Amino acid sequence: MDHDERPAHASSFGAAAVEYAAHRPDYAQAAVGWALAPAPGPRVLDLGAGTGKLTGTLVALGAEAVAVEPDPAMLGELRRSLPHVRALRGSAEAIPLPDASVDAVLAGNAMHWFDMAVAGPEIARVLAPDGILAGLWNLLDDRTGWVAELARVGGGAAVGPRDTPAAWRTETAGMHLPEPPAAARFGSPEQAEFPHAQRRTADSLVATLATRAGVLVMPEPERAATLDRIRAFLAGAADTARGEFTLPMLTGVLRVRRL
Template sequence: MSDAKATSFGAAADDYEAARPDYPFEAVAWMLAQLPDGARRIADVGAGTGKLTRVLAQAPDAQVVAIDPDPVMLAKLRETVPGVSTFTGTAEELPLSDASLDAVVLGQAWHWVDPVGASAEIGRVMRPGGTLGLIWNTRDSRTGWVRRLTAIMHASVAEVLLDTTGPAVAAPFGRLEAKEWEWVRPMTRTQLHRMADSRSHLITASVPDRRRIHDDMDALFDELGLTWEQTIELPYVTRAFRAVRG
């Protein structure tokens, strides 16, 4: 992972766990659908608090390991997904042996890595025919108030990538396949504020900038008539990608 924003999330681990959405099971299943029978050893890289890890752990006979550069995030993951082995590392430097995995997945993380170096390193630890899966939950900014919310919070590195060139992988992986799922998540004003606080832009922002962003969010919510007790349906798009190791 490349910069201070990429490694800032431990400072907001509780907000990240409380306010970030889980991944749709069907999207995760699609990423791994091409695995050969009996292939069950999977690494969640950039695992954070375990949002993706817990979905992987539901698969029958899955042997899941979680890897993240931030020990604070891994400590939260061990609370939320007990029993999963955790390791400190990055996509470019994995603490795993050669050809030891059937699949590697990254949730909300590939935009932080060097795609060439990460592809080579993930290829090293994966058996031929294994799957690399990339997945993001993003707010659907085709809805007017969501587009205004994103402008207030600032578009993330991931959102810019997905709305422009899209992710890229390199050797030894082949062409990326892609699929999307649309869904909604009811959220309170408090949850929306915590979601903002879990984003790298706010984590690394100055106190005055953070205050201004939250004030602007409240002005939007007031305009929408969203009280602290009510929920509003926040539309999401889950974008998943998969590639096979040659």
């Protein structure tokens, strides 16, 4: 993605906040547990929390979660679905929390939007000693034939970088973590992947893909043509043509410890 395109993509989700809340998947509990396992305590910041997909999993695991999200429409959906969670307007570059106030900072499908030159020092500031920074991404498991074909048919806008396991491993291996000099305050990164799945219909999978940033920023004729092409593929594929089916996924985790 061109550097100049990033702000438009990053800010595109608010217009589809209701659809995002309805259709985007949560995160594999095993993946969230692994991300948190080395953290020294239960206080967790969900940074770039969106509509609360990751926040809900954190709450289910018993974490003391606080959510920070810059987009008011996304934040409104989070507060509606998780009214008892502390949810604040803010961003990775300006986190509205005190120094050393959380034991872990997690980001679900969000870390690639952060300006780490600014966000890295902010994340290090709010993390307690030995705290954990982890990014989580839901990936389409293209080891399944029809999923690989869906990725080809959908194109890079609907199924882009980080959306399949091999691309995610390459894309995140040396990216999306704090940059120097903040990088010196973090240890070596680790990656892991965990099985996940979501029950979908052809219509609900099209609706899910329609909430991808690359699709949201398309001109309307191109967006309609892309979604129609995906819909036609799903209608003609034996695995997806009738009723509900399981969309195989993985949750990938990139984890690093604050020194």
